[in-house]
Amino acid sequence: MAVIKEAGAFSFSWSDAVGLSCWRNRIGLRGIDVRSSFLKPAKAKKVFSIASLTTSRAAISGENILQMEATVGKNIVWHKSSVEKFDREELLKQKGCVIWVTGLSGSGKSTLACALSRGLHSRGKLTYILDGDNVRHGLNSDLSFKAEDRAENIRRIGEVAKLFADAGIICIASLISPYRKDRDACRALMPEGDFIEVFLDVPLELCEARDPKGLYKLARSGKIKGFTGISAPYEPPVNCEIVLQQKVGDCVSPCVMAETVISYLEEKGYLQA
Amino acid sequence: MAVIKEAGAFSFSWSDAVGLSCWRNRIGLRGIDVRSSFLKPAKAKKVFSIASLTTSRAAISGENILQMEATVGKNIVWHKSSVEKFDREELLKQKGCVIWVTGLSGSGKSTLACALSRGLHSRGKLTYILDGDNVRHGLNSDLSFKAEDRAENIRRIGEVAKLFADAGIICIASLISPYRKDRDACRALMPEGDFIEVFLDVPLELCEARDPKGLYKLARSGKIKGFTGISAPYEPPVNCEIVLQQKVGDCVSPCVMAETVISYLEEKGYLQA
Missing domain, CATH: 3.40.50.300 (P-loop containing nucleotide triphosphate hydrolases)
Known part of the structure; x- marks a missing residue:
């Protein structure tokens, strides 16, 4: 089991976890959106680096964790809202x-x-x-x-x-x-x-x-x-x-x-x- | 000069005329939208038949009038608003x-x-x-x-x-x-x-x-x-x-x-x- 190491204050809630679960395909395709276009301050909700991941009631699959582990050390933009203006x-x-x-x-x-x-x-x-x-x-x-x-x-x-x-x-x-x-x-x-x-x-x-x-x-x-x-x-x-x-x-x-x-x-x- | 014969109460204002002018291309392409899909009550602002056309300060070109004359006798839906929900x-x-x-x-x-x-x-x-x-x-x-x-x-x-x-x-x-x-x-x-x-x-x-x-x-x-x-x-x-x-x-x-x-x-x- 991986654990998230926060780069900033970050509370990992039920709905965040569910959002993450829904993002599986996108994560898989895009490598958790590390593209610079996603790094504009207006878009970036949470930027943190993954070192590990704890889940409580979160429905995060092994597949997500694998994908996320693949990006260890990179900055990741967290889209709390599912679809943004940019999308x-x-x-x-x-x-x-x-x-x-x-x-x-x-x-x-x-x-x-x-x-x-x-x-x-x-x-x-x-x-x-x-x-x-x-x-x-x-x-x-x-x-x-x-x-x-x-x-x-x-x-x-x-x-x-x-x-x-x-x-x-x-x-x-x-x-x-x-x-x-x-x-x-x-x-x-x-x-x-x-x-x-x-x-x-x-x-x-x-x-x-x-x-x-x-x-x-x-x-x-x-x-x-x-x-x-x-x-x-x-x-x-x-x-x-x-x-x-x-x-x-x-x-x-x-x-x-x-x-x-x-x-x-x-x-x-x-x-x- | 043609004259509009109204099928219902209809006041032909400056902005109607201008709207009509802007509709030239669409009119030309679609024959003033006589398609049945435009005849739903919610879409139809004004349904009238063209017999003739009078203009006051209206900027209606000869081209419009020609196009409109080509549809004499058909029912025409008048889109007062330029772009509708349907569009x-x-x-x-x-x-x-x-x-x-x-x-x-x-x-x-x-x-x-x-x-x-x-x-x-x-x-x-x-x-x-x-x-x-x-x-x-x-x-x-x-x-x-x-x-x-x-x-x-x-x-x-x-x-x-x-x-x-x-x-x-x-x-x-x-x-x-x-x-x-x-x-x-x-x-x-x-x-x-x-x-x-x-x-x-x-x-x-x-x-x-x-x-x-x-x-x-x-x-x-x-x-x-x-x-x-x-x-x-x-x-x-x-x-x-x-x-x-x-x-x-x-x-x-x-x-x-x-x-x-x-x-x-x-x-x-x-x-x-």
């Missing part, structure tokens, strides 16, 4: 991230999100749109439009977007998110580089002329209070990753804008594992 | 669903979730685990353990799981979820068949003997109030899809249990598009 990204041939589309009501956020989703899907990439309005029908149906609830709406969408990115998906969050501090709080949840802020820089007059939901009309007549751009501020991003500008009389098509974002993703390596 | 499932070669793992603390929910995730990943399937404890560090970090917050914890995880299933992912939700009404409320969010409830039926004495987090000890000594199985009830499912039973002295390995769930998914067609 899902390999499966999908892309990197999970969040594309955060911000802008005034009527600036074309949902339209860009759709065009982007279509463009990426046609390249075989998996995307998911979190639309501010849609999420209010489900997860955020308990929230009103008062200030603290609007902030909570954004916080929750940020947290869910983070989960989607962790799942390996290119998550497109599309919501006005008028305040810098709320957007920055969402950015802070994510590993650096995985939060891609896209500002739809469209003049208020153009958004108001479109008024696709008739909301500007209601806001102007005072029927909606605290409407972004009319009776509440919109704070444009200061250092966002992408600005997509539209001017009165010079509108870029959503497909062209989507291609700009896709080129960015391509350049930054998000469209490969 | 993502085709990409992933699987069907999005929620596997809801319920059971006492220490019954092995997280361990099963990991084994299941690994088993499915090795078959090339995309999964994501929503773990009750983990989600409390992010999305649900504002919730306490009092009754209403525990219910809200479950509701939010149900809503997020629904989004993941809609993304085409096999979402594994792993949380005690002791009350039938909370689990049933989550089931009610999903299309029929897409909520697969898995009950880890493990005797309390076995869970308590394992006590992986030392919580039973604290509950017995009165340091944790309202602990499921000790000082709060657990309501076992009545009509769940899968029961995985463990007995004292007769433990089934998590890998074997995972295979039972995978066989169920295979049989029900979830492991193909």
